[in-house]
Amino acid sequence: MRMGWPFAIDQPLNIAYMARTIDAGFEFTKMRVDRCPLNTGNTEDTTCDMSGWEREVQAILDAAFTETGQRKRENAVRIGENLGRAWAEKDGRARVQLNEFLDLVNV
Known part of the structure; x- marks a missing residue:
């Protein structure tokens, strides 16, 4: 399990996918609320100060247990095991x- 605090380019989308779609981690959002395309139109409290960030960190730490x-x-x-099989030495799909x-590009 991961906790992610993405802050640039593709990272917000990657952590959102990890936390929201494959359900394998938690996502920090408070400190990047103005920069995340996924938070557009979010009606939640968007306070972006140290106390808001501390509350979010504590909530995620609490949820982790x-x-x-x-x-x-x-x-x-499970995802790690699947990736391991995909990259298996002889017959992994990946x-x-x-x-x-x-072979196709002659490398």
Whole structure:
């Protein structure tokens, strides 16, 4: 499980995908509220000061030790295992496809 505080370019979308779609981490949003395209139109409190950030950090730390945190850890382990199989030395899907691509472009 990861906690992410993305701040530039593709990072907000990547952490949102990790936290919201594959459910394998938590996302910090308070300190980048004006810079995140995913927060557009958000009706939640968007206070961007140290006390707001401290509350968000504490809330995420608290959530990490709940059933939600356990679920996210289990999802992260499962995803890691799937990635490991995909890159397995001989027959992993990702490794096979990468080798096919490299052969195609004569590398």
